[in-house]
Amino acid sequence: QVSGSVSCHSAWLRGAPARCAGMPRPSCGPAPCRRRAIYRALLVVCCAVPQVLGDFLITTTADKASADKVAAHLKEQFGSKIEHIHFADITSYYWWDGKVQEESEVRTTLDSEVPFDQLREAVQVVHPYQVPMIISAAAGGTLIGNKVQSDLYLMVSTELNQTTVDEAASLSRELVETRYVGCAQVEKQEAANSFRIWMKTTRAKKEHLLREFGGLDFQWTPLRGNQAYLEWLDKAVESARP
Numbered sequence: 001q002v003s004g005s006v007s008c009h010s011a012w013l014r015g016a017p018a019r020c021a022g023m024p025r026p027s028c029g030p031a032p033c034r035r036r037a038i039y040r041a042l043l044v045v046c047c048a049v050p051q052v053l054g055d056f057l058i059t060t061t062a063d064k065a066s067a068d069k070v071a072a073h074l075k076e077q078f079g080s081k082i083e084h085i086h087f088a089d090i091t092s093y094y095w096w097d098g099k100v101q102e103e104s105e106v107r108t109t110l111d112s113e114v115p116f117d118q119l120r121e122a123v124q125v126v127h128p129y130q131v132p133m134i135i136s137a138a139a140g141g142t143l144i145g146n147k148v149q150s151d152l153y154l155m156v157s158t159e160l161n162q163t164t165v166d167e168a169a170s171l172s173r174e175l176v177e178t179r180y181v182g183c184a185q186v187e188k189q190e191a192a193n194s195f196r197i198w199m200k201t202t203r204a205k206k207e208h209l210l211r212e213f214g215g216l217d218f219q220w221t222p223l224r225g226n227q228a229y230l231e232w233l234d235k236a237v238e239s240a241r242p
Helices: 030-053 064-081 116-126 165-177 203-212 227-236
Strands: 056-061 082-096 099-112 134-137 153-160 183-188 195-202 219-225
Touching: 056 064, 056 116, 064 082, 064 099, 064 116, 082 165, 082 227, 099 165, 099 183, 116 134, 153 165, 153 203, 165 183, 165 195, 195 203, 195 227, 219 227
Parallel strands: none
Antiparallel strands: 056 099, 056 134, 082 099, 082 183, 134 219, 153 195, 153 219, 183 195
């Protein structure tokens, strides 16, 4: 179970809306429209500044020793700008080499005052995986060009109550095997017989998940990540059958 104080990314994981939502396009003539658009663009940039000053990051490693090595490297590079680091034991199911793989892993979640791009580059230097998962919430789509693209990739979570670890594992395996998600990670919750499944998928698969598993209470978070992982995710959810 994740330990420590509640992190600043918890609102994203609960599906809370971005504080700086995109503004509606003005309906006006060319000249006033340009002035208003410029004014609104400045507001958007100013509003977005606090969001780009610091970010959270999530990654997974094979064991706690590897997780500690990643965390130590970040602390050494960024010092007190790394605010909180949380570790959680998970079981990961993911698509690799044409089949579903199962691995015990440690998920590392950290809050910081460091922009995600810098965090991502630092983690890539020491991460032991060939294709590591290094992700964060998407920037929110407040700037032109991001609004449409911000939900191309999704982090999805759902909580299962009054169930067993075998049932949670079976569901996770099915989600990956049907190619609706690239990976599904099972985390034991504090309550008895309660598990949370964390999934990574693409916008194109959202409709399939809702249609086939609509009885689950999904929480959706647009995500960004390292290019190698996003490319893997695209391939992992490619349907093997019509």
